[in-house]
Amino acid sequence: MEERPCGLCGDADAWVYRTGPVLEGGYGSSAYDTTRLILTDEARLKGADRLCDACVAGLERDGVTYAYVTVLGDAPTQAMPAAAYAAIFAHHAGITLDTLQKHGVKRNRPQPEVTLDQIEALRADLEHDPSRTRSFRVGQVNFATETVRVARAHVLAAIALCAPLDDETIEDAARRYGESVAGSVVLMDSMIDDLIDKNLTEDR
Numbered sequence: 001m002e003e004r005p006c007g008l009c010g011d012a013d014a015w016v017y018r019t020g021p022v023l024e025g026g027y028g029s030s031a032y033d034t035t036r037l038i039l040t041d042e043a044r045l046k047g048a049d050r051l052c053d054a055c056v057a058g059l060e061r062d063g064v065t066y067a068y069v070t071v072l073g074d075a076p077t078q079a080m081p082a083a084a085y086a087a088i089f090a091h092h093a094g095i096t097l098d099t100l101q102k103h104g105v106k107r108n109r110p111q112p113e114v115t116l117d118q119i120e121a122l123r124a125d126l127e128h129d130p131s132r133t134r135s136f137r138v139g140q141v142n143f144a145t146e147t148v149r150v151a152r153a154h155v156l157a158a159i160a161l162c163a164p165l166d167d168e169t170i171e172d173a174a175r176r177y178g179e180s181v182a183g184s185v186v187l188m189d190s191m192i193d194d195l196i197d198k199n200l201t202e203d204r
Ligand SMILES: [Zn+2]
Pocket: 006, 007, 008, 009, 010, 011, 012, 051, 052, 053, 054, 055
């Protein structure tokens, strides 16, 4: 059988593959099959393009990678730092831009005066945007999947408005999105804590 050594430790079979900031578990992985994870510190991989389960688990423990999409098994955690949400956003916005280019979508000359606020306003009308709302139905929001949709809507909105759109503007939008959503997740957690506290107090 073909040997597939891990790019980090070198001594285990590696079934988790890396594409840019995303790790994706393949069929041979017992812990990560069908799971996608986002890296917040790509330098940690030292150029490795495939990893074993143990090394991925180590990255999770160190807080530099977070599962954000999975087809089988438990839902990914919601409590990711701003940098993880920003990285998911930027990665999927980049994919959307590539897809549009592949289909020959022509872009008009960018209008530098179009602001990020304007793009965000249109984006929020196209897709539910957790970075622009302060009310959540507990248990019904999956921030990670929504982030993928919002990143897509961001690119469409920016193109429709003829806004400047490149790696730098995507990074800026991603950072602002990440900070806002990470704040919302904390807010939601504290809302749940408050509810539990209130119920406990009333039960007494
Ligand atoms: Zn390894």
